Amino acid sequence: MVRAGLSAAVLLEAASAMADETGIEKVTLSALARRFGVKDASLYSHVRNLRDLRVRVALLASEEMTGRIADAVAGRSGKEALVAFADAYRAYALAHPGRYAATQMRFEPEEVADSAGFRRSVELTYGMLRGYGLREPDLTDAGRLLRSSFHGFVHLELGGGFGHSRAVGESWARALDALHVALENWPSRDGTQDGTQDGTQDGTEDDGENR
Structure with a gap:
């Protein structure tokens, strides 16, 4: 189940902040999922894959x-x-x-x-x-x-x-x-x-x- 409040825009904002904090190469779907306390699979309703996420950033x-x-x-x-x-x-x-x-x-x-x-x-x-x-x-x-x-x-x-x-x-x-x-x-x-x-x-x- 997708966590309430999770959206493509929210993920993009978090991934962008993470990129500045740790470097774009450390922005992964697993790291982003951990930040929101959800399973990796929950993110696929909003981004296709890691490449898609980084391109959006x-x-x-x-x-x-x-x-x-x-x-x-x-x-x-x-x-x-x-x-x-x-x-x-x-x-x-x-x-x-x-x-x-x-x-x-x-x-x-x-x-x-x-x-x-x-x-x-x-x-x-x-x-x-x-x-x-x-x-x-x-x-x-x-x-x-x-x-x-x-x-x-x-x-x-x-x-x-x-x-x-x-x-x-x-x-x-x-x-x-x-x-x-x-x-x-x-x-x-x-x-x-x-x-x-x-x-x-x-x-x-x-x-x-x-x-």
């Missing part, structure tokens, strides 16, 4: 994170938008490490096809980059640069990978300064600087990546 996290980024970059452009975007990204990852880790899983296209969070993340990234005069395929290349830079930094920070005495926040700020310079002076495909393009598109934006 990732989709929720993506919507939360993207919402914060959207609020941060609203009305901003250029370096102000870049810094606001990056700071919101980092702040969410540090506050919700397990949920953030879930967003970095590899997804099947059908799992995120209806995700407003992932789709909006791509739109926000490309919109910010158009402010630097970039167009395809440079939009995608620059988007990958930002994603790898942001994720690499916060992944190391969350894991305690920065042992130098210099404040991590200061290094973060300088990294953003460097990314801004790189975007303003983006090289063209013939080797010259190409930071004054008109921002029109040559093709589709979304190549199926999460960000």
